[in-house]
Amino acid sequence: MAVVSVPKKKRKDDTRLAILFIAPALAGFLVFMIWPTLRGIYLSFTSFNLLTPPEFNGLDNYIRMVQDPVFWNSMVVTVYYVIINIALQTAFALAIAVMMQRLTKRTWLRGVVLTPYLVSNVVAALIFLWILDYQLGLGNRVLELIGMDRIAFLADSAWVIPTIAVINVWRHVGYTALLIFAGLQTIPETMYEAGRMDGASELTMFRRITLPLLRPILALVLIITVVGSFQVFDTVAVTTRGGPVDSSRVLQYYIYDMAFGRFQFGYASAMSVALLLVLIVITFLQYRLTRAEQSDLA
Amino acid sequence: MRKRLAALMSALLVAGCGWGGTDAPTESGGGTIEYWLWDSAQQPGYQKCADLFATENPGLRVDISQYGWDVYWSKLTAGFIADTAPDVFTDHLNKFAQFVDLEVLRPLDDLAPTADINDGDYQEGLAELWKGQDGKRYGAPKDWDTVAMFYNPASMQAAGIDPASLNTLTWNPADGGTFEKTIAHLTIDANGVRGDEPGFDKTKVKQYGLGVDGSGGAGWGQTQWSAFTGSAGWSVTDRNPWGSRFNLDQPAFQSTLNWYFGLVRKGYMPSFAEIGGNNPVGPDKQIQSGLAAIALDGSWKISTFANLTDAAGQKLEMGIAPTPIGPSGKRASMFNGLADSITSLSEQPDNAAKWVKFMSGEQCQNIIGESGVVFPARPAGTEKAIAFNRDERKLDVSAFTDQVKDKTTFLFPVTTNAADITALMIPRMDAVYIGDEPVSSLNDLNDQLNGLFKVAG
Structure with a gap:
């Protein structure tokens, strides 16, 4: 401490x-x-x-990839997952964050929101696997109690991707909310005071003050969560293993299975490179479209 | 000259010492042999063998690790890459060709203790399966298995079916024969109406006549449809082992599968969703929970079925019947066997070979037979297992052993590219089971499988 406190004329x-x-x-x-x-x-x-040892084979893997229907199916499944996952997650996280800021100042209540994030992905997936089990699951018991038919959430091709997306929303929404909440803290309280003076409602203030000033943080959060969302793997590995048929065979799972299940590391690497390129392009577009580097708070 | 000779001598001495140094632990013992298996039920038996092995080979000991089936193979693969694989591991016919291609197995003929393994000491055909395309032996036979039908005698009694009649059931792809009649009668809907009675509601079934072990995409339908395709006279490949043309486009196969998975549509067999999709509950749990009355499963599950309890914790009675007689006029069962393989990474291959030899020998296989979990590969061991089931469990296991005695078995299809085959098979077979695709969609799968070998060849 003492050493640092000595000011010097010329910066060392x-x-x-x-x-x-x-x-x-x-x-x-x-x-x-x-x-x-x-x-x-x-x-x-x-x-x-x-x-x-690896043997050089030029563009063979990439040619195969372009012709592989399972790869393209995986791409579509992954994008489908990302859309549901990100749309729900961002909407809920924003709502939770605004409520955390505007309605409560209690630390423990803010802390509760983060608890699902403390559960590992695999454990969360296992818990939901049991809750949503067709025969014994609590979720299906509840559906029956309210007079609905049971749903094979993780064994019906129409339901698997939405189900997995919602499981991961549950797991990540608190963390995303916390990031957005941090962004909300940077908006000066005076803005809201001014708003209230002018007689603006909470909803108007959210639309006219919160959202525009939150844009850079929201952009950052979106970039992080979209990249993370594209890499969904563990929930799929635990709950469906890509099935039924190929309906939840997301890209990362297909890559993993190709490398460690089928010993085709070269082809798996080519698909990983494709995923890398897709993520670079998406991140770049997001960055430009949301003007993440500029703030309106000046 | 003299100097050079001295230098040469000392070099030889050093080399000699080095050789003696590395080989010393082998000669005097002191090695711990790492051994892996996946079946927890078999661990106590093999622990007994390991203890006996340690007393007979002072200085050597065997460290047994058990991992569940799925984890087992990924851990093993990771072990090969990271050089942490065991010295010896329990190998499966579906996997070993791939491992030979990956050069991670050591031929047993090259190691002194296992060089003299004799095919004739084991049940017919078992030892030959473990020879690679190069003619070398990569596994020492430890056990064999067939499939049969397990059933709950209580549901037979409730249905008024004489269990003895299960021994002579026949099936055919047209109307399912007496087999389908039986499972239809054993199916009960939520209102108590049986599957063969008017007013049966196939959408609300309480007890299915036949349980199901998934679509059978991995392992050629061993515990699912192989008993039916086999008794229809069909075989997976043009020749076995090392076939390279597949027969999934043949009418015998497709009509059998159409009938088999048709049982789901008729309400006699649980759907893909009902058994839990890609995380299915096994046939044993289906019988235990009363979801199914009869289920096909392998002989390695005898102890699991024998120890089933009901909700109140009371032991469930269990019956075993042979697979039904098919269009070929005979019944059929896949005949599969496990073996022990030595990894090429093992730093003490001779010790590993001693242990493999011991496990494939009479003494250990009798111990395994007396533990009653599997049928050991040696005929004498098999007799011990039959006796154990008869005396200790009051179970007649002849439904499994008669298939071997009557020569109604066919061998597990051994091919290369097994990992690719499994990866391609599972989604396509699931699609047929679910009902998304007709059996004719398997023509494309057959082309894909044949394509694998064009690339390889």
């Missing part, structure tokens, strides 16, 4: 110190992010079964 060159602090994160980034990505891209041009 702290590049070395900076490098020292950056180094661990940079090393991790290079070893765990950049290197696997580069190696994955390399492997996408090879035939590789994990155990014998």
Whole structure:
């Protein structure tokens, strides 16, 4: 403490110190992010079964990918999942965040919202697998009690993707709400005071003050959640394993099964590269369309 | 010259020491052999074998790890990649060809203790299945299995069916024969109306005549439809083992499956959704909960079925009947067997081979037979298992053993590309089971499977 507090006339060159602090994160980034990505891209041009050395095969994997109906089906299923997941999650998270800010100041109540996020994905999936079980599930008992027919939530091709999307909304909505809530905190209270002076209702203030000023944060939240949503895997692996037939075979699950179930690491890598490209394009578009780098709060 | 000779001598000495050093633990023992299996019911039996092995081979001990079926294979694959695979593991016919292709198995002929394994010591045909396309042996036979029908005698009594009549059931793809009549009668809807009575509501079934173990996409319908396709005279590939042309486009297969999955549409067999989709409850649970009256399952499940209890915790009585006689005039069962394989990553292959030899030997297989969980590969061990079931469980297991005695078995289809085949089969077979696709859609699947071998060849 004492050392830092001594002011100096000329600023000391702290590049070395900076490098020292950056180094661990940079090393991790290079070893765990950049290197696997580069190696994955390399492997996408090879035939590789994990155990014998990879053999270069040019664009074979990419040609196969373009012709693979299961791949395109996986793409469609994944996009379908992302749309349901993100639409519901963002709407609920926004509602929860606004309520957290405008209606309550209690920390424990704000904390409760985050609890599902503390449950691991696999555990959440297992719990819902039981709740939604066709024969024994509590969910289907409730449906019967209110006079409806039982629904095979995780075994009917029409229901699986919406069901998995909602399970993950339940799991992530608190976390997303917290991010948005943090964004709401940055909006000065004076804005709302001014609004109230002018006689604006809560709803009008939400539309005219909250939403426009929240846009940069909302954009950031959307970019993070969309990227995360595209990578849905564990819930599918636990509840449906891609079935029935291919109706929940999301891209990440297909990639995993191709690599570790079928030993076709090269082809799996090519599909991972495709997913990477899709995510880059989507993120770029989102960034531009939402003007995430500009704030109206100036 | 002298100097050079001295240098050479010392080099040889060093080399000699090095050799002695690495081999020392093998010679004097001291090695722990890692052994994996997936069936928890078999672990106590093999632990007994391991204890006996340790006393007979001072300095050697076996460390047994058990993982459930699904985890087992992914853990094993990860182990091959990360060099943490066990020395010896229980291998399955559906997997071993792939492992041979991946070069992770050691041929047993190359190791002294297992070089003299004799095909004739085991039930006919079992040992030959474990030879690769290169003619080398990659697994030492440990047990065999067939399928049969388990049933709850109480539901037979309630339906007025003499259990003895189950032994002579026949089926055909046209009207299902006496087999379909029986399961129709055993089906009861929510109003208590039986499947063969007027007014039967197939949308609200309380007890199905026949349970189901999923669509059979993995493992060639072993515990689902293989007994029917087999007794229709159909076989999966042009030749077995190492077939490369598939027969899924043949009428015998498609008409059988059309009839079999048609039982779902008639309300005699639970639907895909009712058994829990891709996380299905097994036939044993279906019998236990009363969802099904009869169910086909493998002989490795005898102890599971024998130990079933009802909701009040009372032991359920269990009966076993052979698979029905089909259009070929005979009954049929898939004949499958497990074996122990040695990984190429093992640093003590000779010790591993000693353990494999021990498990495939008379002493251990008799111990396994006396534990009554599976039928050991050696005939003497099989007799012990039959005796155990008769004396301890009061169970007649001849429905399983007669298939072997009467030579009505057919061997599990051994092919290469098994992982791809399974991945392609599961969704397509599920689609037929669900009713999304007609059986004729399997023509495309057949082309895909044949295509796998064009690429490989």
